[in-house]
Amino acid sequence: MMNEGFIYLDHAAATPVDPLVLDSMLPYFSELFFNPSSPYAQAVKVKRDYTEAKRRIAQNLGVQADELVMTAGATESINIAFSAARGKILVSSVEHSATLSAAKKAGDLIKIPANNRGRISPESLSRLMSPDVTFVSVGLVNNELGTVQPIEDIGRIIEVERQRRIASGENNPLIFHCDASQATALIDIKIKRLGVDLLTLSAAKVYGPKQVGLLWVKPGILLAPTIVGGGQENGLRSGTENVAGVIGFATALELASKRRSGERQRLQKMRDQMAQSLSQEFPEMIISSDSKKGLVNFLHISFPGLDAERLIFWLESRGVMVATGSACAANKGTRSHILEAIGMDDRAIQGSLRISLGRLSTEENIENATRLIIEAVNLEQARVR
């Protein structure tokens, strides 16, 4: 993987395709290019390889292959999931904009509040629960703060409400969706344990190709297709299958399984060291990522009174790539709704950096990055004083 001349601190926005992932994809572009629906043996082999890749993905997640709907990425998966949502919809206030947009399109969005680390409490979900809620959506790992949500506890509360509805003869469905896109590189997801009905994943966040994702659908959950046509993916998502992409996704998940525990240790050590050095230098710095309960590759820091955009441009000129917030929000020039949701004030939001480590991080480049961030902040502080 290329890592020369720059220091990449934005693995939450995009991950490079692992060379082994690309190798597994390459035969399916120009050689095994056949339409998986064609009748002759060579096409049947392609279909078999595609099905086998789905089986490998399913095994990795502890589910069945025919429960997976392969999509063109997390955003599409989320949109298909929300086809089951109507009326009152509970969504955590710190979700990715794709989830918030899908919820607004589907029904009445009610936001579940989060604490100052972006964590929602099962109790606050309990308080908002009512007989007319049909759909709950909470992401496993927050994309700006790395906060890991208590999905299993939330699942239990939802199950209690379901049992109450059954006992009282109510037949309003209650479906639980989890966007786990940010999690797969570092968390071993066994879907059944989470207690969810629908789960979204993205290959692009786990060193796989962009525009490849999946939606796991618990048997019995009825969804409406967003794209109709040839009837692929059990009729839920028509279109000639992305054979190369899905095979790349399978390889990426298997590589993540092998490397996860080593990577967690490696990244946590570097992340903690960076956090410590920066805290020592800048006691006024706010850390909003949770060093204990958050994902170990995230470090979210705020310097109230500074302009993070200026920090980013200075760092970029030294080869350091870092984000102010999610890429989507950055692109639209809007303030992070996630930082607003955790009660951060404007001055702190304006001075916020999201740092996310990953496979391109090395001890050396993290040390250099730390030194350069210190230099950048010192320069900016001198300028605004």
Next chain:
Amino acid sequence: MMNEGFIYLDHAAATPVDPLVLDSMLPYFSELFFNPSSPYAQAVKVKRDYTEAKRRIAQNLGVQADELVMTAGATESINIAFSAARGKILVSSVEHSATLSAAKKAGDLIKIPANNRGRISPESLSRLMSPDVTFVSVGLVNNELGTVQPIEDIGRIIEVERQRRIASGENNPLIFHCDASQATALIDIKIKRLGVDLLTLSAAKVYGPKQVGLLWVKPGILLAPTIVGGGQENGLRSGTENVAGVIGFATALELASKRRSGERQRLQKMRDQMAQSLSQEFPEMIISSDSKKGLVNFLHISFPGLDAERLIFWLESRGVMVATGSACAANKGTRSHILEAIGMDDRAIQGSLRISLGRLSTEENIENATRLIIEAVNLEQARVR
């Protein structure tokens, strides 16, 4: 491109990714992998390359880049197009199942009849036109017969009806969509000349990657997004951009432009020779593709009384890949709705082969294929007698 040990006669179902197309895509997997929405220079460069690829595609089609919505393939493009359809919808009876499914989902599907070559007449469209028709969808090239539809003539009839509505103070919109997926490898599409409002294209049919397509949207036509989220593609199609795929699509269209006229001559000659040899051997054979007005790489032949499935399996064992109909229909074991629509009887439908030539076709392999098809048909005829 791999072409050893087999003869591929199914370019309408899938085309191999051209090595030059793949080369243009490769840097965007592991090196230039950045999220196009990220703020730092390297990501801005990726965004620029993506935008430049859209500009190259737009130039190839004679339109503006910001009129293109990049999608995960033709099926998705068609679904977005049909977000503007409601009430009465006129669709040619020989459309791909993706268009028919999208029409049924959107409103009341009225089929425009076709002649025995799959061609619809502008007059039959005129007869079905009424003040409450909101949407018309006709494919440029039929995916089983290669029939080229008179899109410009149809566009003129639609324009007359639009003018009539304006003159009589009616404000019911009338939108014209064309699925040109099958056309791009051999027809130079200049969208403005066609008189359409929406046009669908697929990279997978023009030696580009699968799961990459586009919808051209005429300025002023209002569509609803099928996928909401980060707001990419002018808000019509959210999700992190498929940078590698769109760059591959641009390269594929440019290669098609360079090769089109040479390929048309080369393929027509081989196709005509094959048709002639088969007709001489089997005078009872029905040819449903139009040798004059159809696309030059298609040859659709029927042997009433024979079982095409058996022909396909015998040919496959000799390395010849050929289809009975569209890959989607083949996969579901259903009879071709297209052959039914052109009035073909059951016995002829059961004995039909769709042959589609392309870049993998050479004089030698087409001669061999012709010989093998003759052998297969003779064997089957001997068996059923």
